Amino acid sequence: xxxxxMPKAFDPQAIEAGWYARWEADGLxxxxxxxxxxxxxxxxxxxxxxxxxxxxxxxxxxxxxICARYRRMTGREVLFLPGTxxxxxxxxxxxxxxxAAEGMTKEQLGRDAFTSRVDEWYRDVGETIxxxxxxxxxxxxWSRLRFTMDPAYVRSVMTAFVEFYDRGWIYRAPxxxxxxxxxxxxxxxxxxxxxxxxxxxxxxxxxIEGGGDVTIATVRPETMxxxxxxxxxxxxxxxxxxxxxxxxxxxxxxxxxxxxxxAVETEFGTGALKVTxxxxxxxxxxxxxxxxxxxxGMNLDGSMNVPGLPYDGLPALEARARIVADLKKEGLLxxxxxxxxxxxxCDRCKSVIEPLISEQWWLRMEEMRDKALRASEAGKVRWxxxxxxxxxxxWLRGLRDWNIxxxxxxxxxxxxxxxxxxxTTVSVHPPEQCDECGSxxxxxxxxxxxxxxxxxxxxxxxxxxxxxxxxLKAFYPNDLNVTxxxxxxxxxxxxxxTGLEFMGDVPFADxxxxxxxxxxxxxxMSKSLxxxxxxxxxxxxxxxxALRAWVAxxxxxxxxxxxxxxxxxxxxxxxNKLWNATRLVLSSPGVDSADSPGVVERHEHLEDRWILSRLxxxxxxxxxxxxxxxxxxxxxxxxxxxxxxFCDWYLEAVKDRLREGDAVAQDVAFQCLDTxxxxxxxxxxxxxxxxxxxxxxxxxxxxRNSWPExxxxxxxxxxxxxxxxxxxxxxxxxxxxAGAPARGGKLQLDGxxxxxxxxxVARLANVELVDAxxxxxxxxxxxxxxxxxxxxxxxARREKExxxxxxxxxxxxxxxxxxxxQEKAPPEVVRNLEERAAAAREALNRLAEPDS
RNA sequence: GGGCGGUUAGCUCAGCUGGCUAGAGCGCCUCGCUUACACCGAGGAGGUCGUUGGUUCAAGUCCAUCACCGCCCACCA
Numbered sequence: 001x002x003x004x005x006m007p008k009a010f011d012p013q014a015i016e017a018g019w020y021a022r023w024e025a026d027g028l029x030x031x032x033x034x035x036x037x038x039x040x041x042x043x044x045x046x047x048x049x050x051x052x053x054x055x056x057x058x059x060x061x062x063x064x065x066i067c068a069r070y071r072r073m074t075g076r077e078v079l080f081l082p083g084t085x086x087x088x089x090x091x092x093x094x095x096x097x098x099x100a101a102e103g104m105t106k107e108q109l110g111r112d113a114f115t116s117r118v119d120e121w122y123r124d125v126g127e128t129i130x131x132x133x134x135x136x137x138x139x140x141x142w143s144r145l146r147f148t149m150d151p152a153y154v155r156s157v158m159t160a161f162v163e164f165y166d167r168g169w170i171y172r173a174p175x176x177x178x179x180x181x182x183x184x185x186x187x188x189x190x191x192x193x194x195x196x197x198x199x200x201x202x203x204x205x206x207x208i209e210g211g212g213d214v215t216i217a218t219v220r221p222e223t224m225x226x227x228x229x230x231x232x233x234x235x236x237x238x239x240x241x242x243x244x245x246x247x248x249x250x251x252x253x254x255x256x257x258x259x260x261x262x263a264v265e266t267e268f269g270t271g272a273l274k275v276t277x278x279x280x281x282x283x284x285x286x287x288x289x290x291x292x293x294x295x296x297g298m299n300l301d302g303s304m305n306v307p308g309l310p311y312d313g314l315p316a317l318e319a320r321a322r323i324v325a326d327l328k329k330e331g332l333l334x335x336x337x338x339x340x341x342x343x344x345x346c347d348r349c350k351s352v353i354e355p356l357i358s359e360q361w362w363l364r365m366e367e368m369r370d371k372a373l374r375a376s377e378a379g380k381v382r383w384x385x386x387x388x389x390x391x392x393x394x395w396l397r398g399l400r401d402w403n404i405x406x407x408x409x410x411x412x413x414x415x416x417x418x419x420x421x422x423x424t425t426v427s428v429h430p431p432e433q434c435d436e437c438g439s440x441x442x443x444x445x446x447x448x449x450x451x452x453x454x455x456x457x458x459x460x461x462x463x464x465x466x467x468x469x470x471x472l473k474a475f476y477p478n479d480l481n482v483t484x485x486x487x488x489x490x491x492x493x494x495x496x497x498t499g500l501e502f503m504g505d506v507p508f509a510d511x512x513x514x515x516x517x518x519x520x521x522x523x524x525m526s527k528s529l530x531x532x533x534x535x536x537x538x539x540x541x542x543x544x545x546a547l548r549a550w551v552a553x554x555x556x557x558x559x560x561x562x563x564x565x566x567x568x569x570x571x572x573x574x575x576n577k578l579w580n581a582t583r584l585v586l587s588s589p590g591v592d593s594a595d596s597p598g599v600v601e602r603h604e605h606l607e608d609r610w611i612l613s614r615l616x617x618x619x620x621x622x623x624x625x626x627x628x629x630x631x632x633x634x635x636x637x638x639x640x641x642x643x644x645x646f647c648d649w650y651l652e653a654v655k656d657r658l659r660e661g662d663a664v665a666q667d668v669a670f671q672c673l674d675t676x677x678x679x680x681x682x683x684x685x686x687x688x689x690x691x692x693x694x695x696x697x698x699x700x701x702x703x704r705n706s707w708p709e710x711x712x713x714x715x716x717x718x719x720x721x722x723x724x725x726x727x728x729x730x731x732x733x734x735x736x737x738a739g740a741p742a743r744g745g746k747l748q749l750d751g752x753x754x755x756x757x758x759x760x761v762a763r764l765a766n767v768e769l770v771d772a773x774x775x776x777x778x779x780x781x782x783x784x785x786x787x788x789x790x791x792x793x794x795x796a797r798r799e800k801e802x803x804x805x806x807x808x809x810x811x812x813x814x815x816x817x818x819x820x821x822q823e824k825a826p827p828e829v830v831r832n833l834e835e836r837a838a839a840a841r842e843a844l845n846r847l848a849e850p851d852s
Numbered sequence: 853g854g855g856c857g858g859u860u861a862g863c864u865c866a867g868c869u870g871g872c873u874a875g876a877g878c879g880c881c882u883c884g885c886u887u888a889c890a891c892c893g894a895g896g897a898g899g900u901c902g903u904u905g906g907u908u909c910a911a912g913u914c915c916a917u918c919a920c921c922g923c924c925c926a927c928c929a
Contacts, residue, residue, distance in 0.1 A: 009891065176927095194926095201929085218929060265928050273929055282927035341928090355927095387856065391924065394855075398925085485924075520864090522921085553877095557865075559857060560922070564864040566878045573877095573891045584888035632866070636876075651888075659887090729895095736895045742884060766886090797895095808873060815871095820909040829871055829910090836873085 006586065006694070010579035012543025012572075015690045020134055028703055029139045031079035033474035040076035041475035042068055043459050044140065045483055045491070046148065048087035049125050050094050053132040055517045055525055055563070056484065058535040062551040063514055063631065064482045065138045069682035070626045071479075072139075073707040079475045080139055081462055083146035084126055088411030088451045089183060089191075089348045095121060095410075106409060114409055122149065135536060137544050137685045139703075144471075146462045148454045149412075156461035157454045158415045158428040160502065165426045169364040170404070176277075176284040177358050177403055178344060181302030182351040185407040186360055188450060190490050193347040201339035202324060203270065205332045206230060206247040206256070214239070214247055214258070215334050217269025219341065220279075221327070222319040225252055225306045226297030229275035231286050234260035236271050250332050251323065252309065259290040278357050294357055302354050316354070361405035361414060361447060368497035369399045380506045381496060384629040385558065388485060388513045395489045404450045411448030418443050456494035459507035466502075478508040485513045512629045515557040522562055533563055545684035546571035549639075552631040552683045574639060575687045578676075581647050582691045585669040589661035594670065594696045605657075606724075606756045608668045609717035611650040614641060615672050616710045622679040623707070631683070638680050646672055649725065653760055670695060675708040723753070724760045726782040731765040733797045734778055740792030746770045748777065749785035781805065781843040802847050809840040 007014075023029065031041075042064050047057055068080040095118055096106055106114045126147065133140060146153060164170045177186040199219045207213045214230060230247045232239035239258075247256040256275075263286055264273045277287030277294045287294060299305045304319045306312045311319040327333040344353035375381065376393060383389040405414060417425045419434035420441040433440045457465070459481075463472040477499070483492060492511055499507035518524055519531035526532055538547050549571035554561040585591070603609050618641035625634030650672070651658075657665035674695055677688040681702055692702040699705050731747065734740075743766035749758050762769045767787065777786035781801050812833055815821055822830060 006888095008889075010889095189926095216929080220929085223929095263927075268928050276929090280927080280929070282929075285927065385857095391856075394925065488924085516923090518922095554865080559859090559865095562864065564878080567864065569891085570877050573889095576889065576891045580889035580892085582888085587888070628868095630868090633868095636866075640876085647888085648893090652893095655888090732894060733896095736883065739883090742886075742894080804873080811873080815910080818909060822909085824909045825871075832871080 006579070006583045008580075008583075010543075010576040010687065012545065012575065012686065013540070016135075016137070016544055016686045019686050019689050020137060023139070023701065023703055024134075024142070026701070028701065029080070029141050030143050031141050031475070032077060033079075033470040035077035035474075037075060037077035039079070039474050040068075040071040041079040041081070041478040042480045042482070043081045043462050043478055044083060044138075045481070045487075046083040046085035046146070046455070046458065047129055048090050049084050049122055049129070050087055050090045051125065051527070052128050053136075053535065054527075055533055055535055057129075057132075058136055058547065059514055059517060059551050059555055060482055060484070061133060061136055061138045062548045063512065063555045064480065065136070065685075066548075066552060066626060066631060066682040067480055067482075068139055069685060069703065070707070072703070073678070073681070073705060075706070077474075079144070079471070080141055081144050081146065081475075082130070082133065082138075082140035082142060083148070083458070083462060084122075084129060085451065085455060086122070086147070086149045086411065088406060088408055088448060089185070089187070090451070091118065091121070092183070092408055092410040093348050111409055118410055122147070132536065135539055135544065137548065139685075144462070148451075152464070153454070153461055154412060155428060156457055156465055157412045157449065159466045160453075160457055160461075160498065161415055161449070162426055162428050163502070164363060169367075171362055171364070172359060173362055174357050174359045175362070175403075176279075176281050176355050177360055178346075178353045179300070179356045179358060180346040180349065180351050181300065181354055182349045183346060183408065184300050186358055186403055186405065187346060187348075187353075188403050188452075191347050192344040192353055193350075194342040195345055196340060197343040199339050199341065199343075201269065201337045202327075203334035203336070204250065204274075204327055205334055206250060206274070208242065208258075209246045209248060209255070212242075214242060214272050215270045216272045216274040218274055219339055220316075220320070221323045222304065222311070222316050223276045223279045223297065224249065224274055224323070225304065225309065225311065225319075226276050226278045226295040227252075227254065227256055227274045228277060228287065228293040228295055229256050229290065230258045231261045231264050231273045231275050231290075232258065232271060233262065233264040233266045236264075236266045239272060250330065251326060254295075257290070257292065259286070259292070261286045261289060279355050281355055284355075284357075296357055298354060298356055302351075360403050363402040363404045363453075365399045365402055365497070368501055369396055371500045372396055372493065372497045375496065375500055375506050381508065382510050384510060384512045384556070388488060388511070391485065392488050392493055396493055402450075404453045405447040406450055407446070408448050411451065412454055414445040414447045414449060416445040418445070452490050452494060455491055456498045457502075459495055459499055460503050476503055476507070477505050480510045480512065481508045482512045482514060484516060488513065510629070512556070514555045516560040517554070518560050518562050520563050520565075525563070538565070538568055542568050542572040543575060543686070545575050545687045549574065549635050549684055552635040554632070556630055556632060574643065575684070577643055577647060578680075578687060578691060581642070581651060582673055582694065584651060584655075585658065585666070585673060586694060588658040588666050588669075590663070591666055591696065594663070594666055603664070603668070605654075605664070606717055606720055607650055607653040607760060608664065609712075609714045610721035611646060611672055612668060612710065612712040613714040613718055614645045615675055616713050617641075618645075619675060619679050619708050619710050623709075626682065634679075635683055638676065638683070642676055642680075646676065649721075649764075652764055656763070671710075675710050677702060678705060678708045681705075720754070720757055721760075723783065724757050724764070727753075727757075727761045727780065727785070728765045730780050730782050730801075731761070731767060731787050734787060734795075735765075735789060735792070737795070737797035738778075738789055738792035740789035742766065744768075745787060745789040746773060746777075747785060747787045748773045749783065753783055753785065779846045779849045781847050784846060798847060802844065805840050805844050805847070809837060809844065812837045812840065 068078050072078045178192050180187055201217050201219055202221050203215050203217050205213045205215050227249050242258050243260045245258050247258055249256055275283045275286050277284045277292055278296050297306055302316055304311045304314050417431055419439040421437045421439055423434050423436040425431045459478045460476050463475055465472055495507045523531050546568050550568045618637050621637030622634040625631055654665040677692045681688040689702045745767045747767040748770050758769055773786055773788050775788050777788040779786050
């Protein structure tokens with residue numbers, strides 16, 4: 001295969017799909033649970049089936065693919081398991097919006113038709129997501145594709161519920177919950193999104209029995225209809241005499257005990273609080289403490305539930321307006337103040353949350369929480385970056401019981417069955433008959449489970465739990481979980497808890513939290529804002545490898561990253577550079593019969609030893625970056641080696657040798673390419689596989705080749721070649737400053753410069769080496785020598801260099817002259833500075849010599 | 853209200869345990885189509901590392917403070 005067969009420019013479109021198809025057809029993604037190799041497993045965080053893949057997925061999936069490919073090459077049996085999540089509440093909202101666009105509601109459609117509509121949607125969107133992962137080159141084991149609504153997965157979910165239930169951890173109880181009036185469902189605290197609202201704080205006078213009154217402050221006057229008490233702080237002298245008395249609720253007439261409670265802030269409002277246990281979490285707790293009555297003043301759709309009052313059935317905001325007006329009429333509205341505060345919204349449909357009392361399914365968390373805390377203390381899960389462990393632990397420590405029930409149409413139905421005689425059966429499969437009365441007439445509980453209940457089982461339910469499958473034995477615990485930080489508490493923590501509970505071990509050893517990609521202007525990327533960027537468009541423009549290289553460079557950034565297309569474009573150029581470097585090496589005569597790289601032993605050329613040494617460092621940097629989850633180090637190391645060392649210096653140095661068919665140069669170049677392509681493969685799988693296939697080699701696929709570990713380190717060669725670079729750069733600088741022609745000129749170097757260095761310099765700087773110059777020439781700073789060009793004049797460069805050296809020397813000397821420095825700094829630092837001072841003096845001396 | 857992260861060239865970002873003569877990509881300026889690559893090569897301009905203090909022989913790097921920006925957690929109506 002020669003250069004002539006390679007197009008001049010790299011075209012990602014021409015090769016990517018082909019390689020993916022071949023890898024897949026040859027089963028390279030399929031894991032063998034029976035393999036004797038050490039196992040490595042990642043279960044892909046299942047994307048919600050609510051739409052198409054976006055940048056966040058591209059980033060998340062790429063990071064995992066880098067790890068999966070790397071581990072395959074380092075000899076592990078890798079299972080990288082794909083799947084999707086039904087995302088109950090999110091999907092229901094998507095479908096409802098679709099229906100609304102068609103002028104319909106799910107109620108009109110009916111539950112069965114709604115369900116089949118959902119199934120249809122799952123099929124369509126599931127395929128889109130799958131195909132996008134193929135475009136991204138994600139090496140997922142498609143033979144094990146899972147969906148949280150698959151029958152087997154549903155069985156895992158039911159089993160988990162029943163196990164928890166049998167342990168007595170699942171119970172049903174009325175509590176105050178976050179109620180979404182739009183979804184007509186409770187949601188958990190973590191699903192509430194807080195947003196700043198500009199509201200009004202109303203000060204309302206409540207008369208007191210036996211005379212007097214107390215003024216309270218509220219932003220939600222409509223909830224006063226459900227007030228059952230008034231509370232003040234026990235330490236508040238202003239109200240001490242009121243405690244124990246009874247206030248009378250305006251507009252309603254209900255009698256309200258006045259109680260003392262520490263939770264009341266004396267500073268806020270008037271220091272007196274109206275207590276509405278039915279519609280405020282804090283009031284609920286105060287109510288509990290003081291035995292206050294609970295009044296339910298609201299319907300499930302957010303309208304008022306106050307039979308007998310004129311506000312009954314009104315939407316909350318309308319009721320508020322009417323109530324305020326009525327209070328004003330009665331002279332009970334003391335004042336209104338503008339007030340800015342945070343209001344909870346449903347994170348899926350954005351409706352304002354109405355806290356209310358509702359009977360829900362709860363899961364006790366104490367024991368699981370404690371096990372998780374102990375696992376953390378034992379260092380069972382490593383977080384990257386480490387600081388996120390605290391985020392997780394802080395939340396865990398304050399954990400309360402989890403409201404796992406949802407009143408949705410979509411999701412896993414709670415496996416609780418009620419017979420006609422009112423007996424309850426909890427079982428994985430629908431019961432045949434009631435154990436207590438033999439009834440065969442059952443009705444299933446209408447609640448579904450929180451999506452995160454099923455997601456929490458992902459690392460083992462996907463592997464077949466509760467069956468003791470081969471996969472489960474081989475691949476649990478998994479090794480890695482990669483997620484965005486917003487999902488640490490919702491998902492990661494719960495996987496850890498259920499993993500410990502059901503499998504007796506943490507679900508993974510490492511958690512990597514990636515940065516978030518923002519739009520170029522710093523806003524969040526979102527479809528609705530129009531700030532989203534479709535990864536497929538980027539791939540069409542720049543190729544998958546370019547996108548992935550960019551992902552590697554930003555994924556583990558300490559801060560969120562703004563999208564910058566020019567950086568992706570830069571990596572496309574990098575692909576092209578690799579392409580052309582390979583093309584150059586392959587154009588060398590006789591390469592068709594070349595052996596696999598690394599067979600030639602004689603490395604008498606300085607540049608050969610140098611580049612092989614640099615190659616070893618680069619390989620180490622790439623490995624270390626992946627191992628430590630700092631992928632930016634990997635891509636940066638590979639990039640600078642490939643471009644700034646291999647292409648810029650090595651290939652330039654050996655061009656002539658390659659042209660002459662020098663077998664050693666060919667071999668070294670192949671070794672570099674072979675190694676480079678291998679260690680770049682996890683990040684840039686397509687271009688590396690393509691180029692590697694064109695190299696003389698052993699083996700069929702780069703993808704299943706071994707990870708390179710070159711160990712040729714040669715400090716002497718590095719130092720000598722560094723001198724080559726320094727001299728060449730100085731000669732080039734003089735050439736341009738003088739306006740001399742691009743090639744030609746004579747260079748005289750003194751005997752301190754070895755022959756191999758001088759020869760390389762001459763070639764790379766396009767000058768002729770001479771023993772003596774026929775003109776005075778310009779002295780060099782880095783080494784004793786002079787250069788003369790055919791024409792061109794001026795010594796701007798020399799002056800600048802002199803200035804720089806003088807400044808540098810002054811700075812160094814002042815430090816060296818400081819006795820404290822001499823005394824306290826480590827000797828090697830002092831020595832280093834002394835050497836630099838000496839070098840600067842020498843260079844200045846050379847420059848001080850007269851010239852032409 | 854707590855906690856965490858960020859603030860480094862015009863833009864997007866690197867700078868690990870203090871020793872930096874502060875880097876990269878893009879953009880900008882000047883040359884150059886030299887048989888790998890103009891998706892290129894060579895040379896160059898550009899930064900008192902958010903503020904104010906402190907620790908240290910030495911601070912972008914450690915400590916404190918303030919100012920913005922962002923995120924997470926939290927039952928102040």
